[in-house]
Amino acid sequence: MGSQEEGSLRRKEFQKRTDEDIDSFLAKKEFSKSTPQTTGATPTGQKSVEAPSKPAPGPEKRELTDEDHEEAIKLARTSRAEREAYHDVAVLRKKAHSYGHKAAKFYWKHKSAEAAAQKCSAKAVAFREKAAARREKAKDYLERAKSYEEELSEAAHGTAELSPESLRTRIATMERKAAKEEEVARRNEAKAASATEKGAKYRSKAAKFLEQNKLNEVESRRFSKRADNLEKAGP
Secondary structure: OHHHHHHHHHHHHHHHHHHHHHHHHHHHHHHHHHOOOOOOOOOOOOOOOOOOOOOOOOOOOOOOOHHHHHHHHHHHHHHHHHHHHHHHHHHHHHHHHHHHHHHHHHHHHHHHHHHHHHHHHHHHHHHHHHHHHHHHHHHHHHHHHHHHHHHHHHHHOOOOOOOHHHHHHHHHHHHHHHHHHHHHHHHHHHHHHHHHHHHHHHHHHHHHHHHHHHHHHHHHHHHHHHHHHHHHHOO
């Protein structure tokens, strides 16, 4: 019985000491929470808040005087004058290029009309040559008809080899062929005259286009000269 009592006493003392230790630990923890930390060290995981720095003082604004205003006005006027002069030069250059383009266009038309006129002249010459060749053939046919007429007069005296009816037929055939060649010759001459008329029309157009070309070239040079003088004069 003595050993059991001693064991129960020991357990009670151990339990008592354990309860006292727990109470003292809790009391210490509550005391540490209630008292603020006065040390400068910050716990881990927390950022230190720095006081905002004051901005650096900027340069002091200086009041503009009348001379400053006059200088600003002078610079603005100079800039405006330069831009206006540049715009005027650009406008003059544009007009000069426009007239130059028109002059080149009219020159191309002039050359085209001249080529057409030359082509018409060549056609007229060819038609005249054909007409001349046809007239030569008609002349030959008429000469042969005359020879047959001489033979016909000889046949009346009984000295011709062919009969008068045969000779008259040959004379009529030669005259018909001569008339046909003359008709073709006249047709070719008419074609030559038409080609000549067309050539004259194209030459008239070529002259008009050349005149327009020269006028536009003069205007183009005039505007280019004005632009050059304006650039030399400056703002």
